[in-house]
Amino acid sequence: MKFSEKINAYGHENVLGTHNATIEITKNKNLTVKGDCIIGINASKSCNDLSPYLKKIIKSGKKFKIMLKVENLEDSFYGFGSRKLKLLDKEDIVFRKSKFICNRTVLINCTKSAREINRDLIERLHIPTKKLSIIFEVIEINENQL
Template structure:
């Protein structure tokens, strides 16, 4: 079974994507220079919006979750795992983690890439304000 959630967001002039262990897309409408894990702001969907079937599939330790980021013709794919403790209760942010740490913002763990690993052309497009589409797909 594969399920998708599509989130649209905006790039921002302060997108640097330098963080080594996380990647974030937030519904906040601002980004400070300290937010070096954030690739997009003004997300139209937050984890608390996800349907129960998607959440349940992601809560399987055997689930593979793929995050595909697309902006201005550039594409990056990050793959990680589900976790039984994923709650998807946050009403602001989606966080992809290379670690196995879980909080209410976490949408996948064990990611094979973080913000600092994302293609620099994609990052530059987001820093120029490009539209971002983040698609989360789960196979359980």
């Protein structure tokens, strides 16, 4: 069974995408240059807003492919869920290269940080009207394991 869930966010002139350990999207509408891990603002969902089914899959420890799309530009990375993830934050979603877990963490042991994302994609996100699609994809789900 294939499953995917999409979140939309938007660019901002202060998108830097230079953090070496995380990637973040936020429901906040403003961004300062201190938020160097944030690649999208005004997001359609936070951790708390993810569908119950996606949360269940994440908490089962599955491996995910995350697709990032802005117009004709794409990039992707992989990350893992964990039964320890809380998925409670009402503003943010954070993908981490480490195993650190807090209410904002959605996946751990990710294969990319913000600074490793395609630079053309990050450059495009300097334009506030550009829409970023973040797609969570699990290729195979065994319903008996959930």
